[in-house]
Amino acid sequence: MKTTTAILLLFGTLLFTMCTPVEEYEIGEGTWVDLTHDYSEETLFWPTSDTFKLDTVFVGQTDSGFYYESYKFSTAEHGGTHLDAPIHFSEGKKSVEELEVDQLTGQAVVVDVSDKAEANRDYQITPKDLTSWEAEYGEIPNGAMLLFYTGLSAYWPDAEQYLGTTTRGQQGVAELSFPGIHPETARWLVENRNIKAVGLDTPSLDYGQSTLFETHQILFEANIPGFENVANLDQLPATGAYVVALPMKIKNGSGAPLRIVALVKD
Amino acid sequence: MKTTTAILLLFGTLLFTMCTPVEEYEIGEGTWVDLTHDYSEETLFWPTSDTFKLDTVFVGQTDSGFYYESYKFSTAEHGGTHLDAPIHFSEGKKSVEELEVDQLTGQAVVVDVSDKAEANRDYQITPKDLTSWEAEYGEIPNGAMLLFYTGLSAYWPDAEQYLGTTTRGQQGVAELSFPGIHPETARWLVENRNIKAVGLDTPSLDYGQSTLFETHQILFEANIPGFENVANLDQLPATGAYVVALPMKIKNGSGAPLRIVALVKD
Numbered sequence: 001m002k003t004t005t006a007i008l009l010l011f012g013t014l015l016f017t018m019c020t021p022v023e024e025y026e027i028g029e030g031t032w033v034d035l036t037h038d039y040s041e042e043t044l045f046w047p048t049s050d051t052f053k054l055d056t057v058f059v060g061q062t063d064s065g066f067y068y069e070s071y072k073f074s075t076a077e078h079g080g081t082h083l084d085a086p087i088h089f090s091e092g093k094k095s096v097e098e099l100e101v102d103q104l105t106g107q108a109v110v111v112d113v114s115d116k117a118e119a120n121r122d123y124q125i126t127p128k129d130l131t132s133w134e135a136e137y138g139e140i141p142n143g144a145m146l147l148f149y150t151g152l153s154a155y156w157p158d159a160e161q162y163l164g165t166t167t168r169g170q171q172g173v174a175e176l177s178f179p180g181i182h183p184e185t186a187r188w189l190v191e192n193r194n195i196k197a198v199g200l201d202t203p204s205l206d207y208g209q210s211t212l213f214e215t216h217q218i219l220f221e222a223n224i225p226g227f228e229n230v231a232n233l234d235q236l237p238a239t240g241a242y243v244v245a246l247p248m249k250i251k252n253g254s255g256a257p258l259r260i261v262a263l264v265k266d
Numbered sequence: 267m268k269t270t271t272a273i274l275l276l277f278g279t280l281l282f283t284m285c286t287p288v289e290e291y292e293i294g295e296g297t298w299v300d301l302t303h304d305y306s307e308e309t310l311f312w313p314t315s316d317t318f319k320l321d322t323v324f325v326g327q328t329d330s331g332f333y334y335e336s337y338k339f340s341t342a343e344h345g346g347t348h349l350d351a352p353i354h355f356s357e358g359k360k361s362v363e364e365l366e367v368d369q370l371t372g373q374a375v376v377v378d379v380s381d382k383a384e385a386n387r388d389y390q391i392t393p394k395d396l397t398s399w400e401a402e403y404g405e406i407p408n409g410a411m412l413l414f415y416t417g418l419s420a421y422w423p424d425a426e427q428y429l430g431t432t433t434r435g436q437q438g439v440a441e442l443s444f445p446g447i448h449p450e451t452a453r454w455l456v457e458n459r460n461i462k463a464v465g466l467d468t469p470s471l472d473y474g475q476s477t478l479f480e481t482h483q484i485l486f487e488a489n490i491p492g493f494e495n496v497a498n499l500d501q502l503p504a505t506g507a508y509v510v511a512l513p514m515k516i517k518n519g520s521g522a523p524l525r526i527v528a529l530v531k532d
Contacts (some may be wrong), residue, residue: 032367039413040517048322050338054516057315057342068482069520072316076323081515091333101298101527158358241272246512246525249347250320254335259512259525261367263478 022264033057033235035260042157045079047172049219077255081229083247088254091218096253103196108241109144114151117179123209130209145243149233150179153201164208180207183214190222199227278495280531288303299501300528302347308423312347313438343521347495349513354520356486362519369462374507375410380417390473408460411509415499416445419467430474446473449480456488465493
């Protein structure tokens with residue numbers, strides 16, 4: 001039965017090889033992690049920006065005898081967990097509704113820079129942070145959703161700890177202090193990798209003390225959108241999660257409230 | 267080599283059986299279909315409701331020499347493609363942020379009632395519409411996202427055709443005319459099937475002439491949320507698509523702008 005044994009081995013190997021899925025992300029297998037902060041009166045916004053307000057339309061029993069409640073709200077586009085569309089800093093680039101669902105979904109790459117951000121809350125993520133990550137996990141794949149975990153999300157919604165200030169208005173902007181992505185890193189990504197989007201758990205892609213927002217400019221010029229104030233990134237593995245990031249579909253919007261979730265394999 | 271042939275056949279069969287995935291929905295394989303209307307000044311709302319307004323914060327070159335644009339907006343919760351949370355009509359039931367991502371994602375079941383709705387724009391979907399669908403496609407699976415295609419979405423955003431009226435205020439409510447889900451169908455679903463959510467391409471789960479909104483009451487009492495003004499349902503197959511429906515995460519909200527998409531196998 002030597003031939004039979006050989007065939008058994010051959011088919012065993014074939015079975016293993018052919019059953020390994022090309023795409024490893026199967027919806028329905030795995031656990032959804034919500035990477036989104038609530039919108040409420042506590043939601044943090046840029047110091048110069050209008051904030052989120054929910055107003056009651058009706059709450060209670062109607063004259064017709066049934067229970068009913070309903071609200072309306074107002075908000076700036078750029079607060080809470082939200083999308084930055086490329087047009088926010090780059091004329092003629094994509095607005096919110098022009099971003100295809102395909103660009104807002106994909107394999108998560110999660111880069112943990114929390115040690116550095118804890119040591120320096122004005123830390124700017126460097127190209128070396130990415131090459132170090134790649135040395136451990138392999139090259140950032142085409143179409144990746146690149147997410148940075150700085151650890152700042154632990155302070156949400158405490159403005160003093162998260163934004164670095166509770167001051168509103170232009171004086172508040174001058175006092176902002178939080179980590180971000182160095183413009184050189186944005187340039188390295190645009191020139192060397194093919195990512196779909198970038199996200200992080202801080203108020204802005206650029207660090208708090210930025211005045212030119214160069215990281216925004218560089219990424220958006222390349223039509224790469226940003227996700228800001230992302231939550232729960234500590235719950236994602238470095239690779240292997242799948243991100244679905246769906247903004248409210250505002251026509252001509254420069255940004256929008258974002259519901260971002262990730263499927264993590266069990 | 268008779269034994270070898272038998273083993274070949276055995277392993278061939280095994281290979282086929284074991285490689286058939288348990289879950290047939292693989293993210294990354296397939297095409298995303300956006301089931302969401304834009305938010306703009308054209309977005310349709312209930313006649314008594316505030317509508318969507320986008321206000322400019324800044325558009326143009328800044329003094330610092332870079333391009334920048336930014337907006338703010340206001341809207342009622344219940345207009346455009348949106349979520350109805352159970353608390354909208356059922357006291358103490360789930361509000362927007364209490365709906366887990368797992369309940370907002372799942373296998374699509376698409377029931378086409380467009381022939382009946384075209385013949386009668388005040389048509390109410392019956393339990394028989396569901397049992398007829400099941401006779402053709404099998405029982406509605408546990409955890410299904412149940413979507414009804416009435417064809418009304420073809421008229422969006424023409425208020426006269428879609429809502430049945432352009433009149434605003436209480437008089438407009440009296441003139442509403444569009445199809446919906448009969449309360450008996452809602453009751454049948456709650457008692458006989460185990461669905462996660464219900465959606466359709468009309469302004470309301472109940473038909474336009476409803477005054478008691480019983481379908482809302484019955485489904486929401488069972489913590490089953492609704493998706494209203496859904497778009498592009500004609501692009502989905504009756505079975506086999508996977509829905510991801512992510513509302514803006516409004517704390518204590520009774521409803522919210524919804525981005526709803528579906529993955530359709532190629």
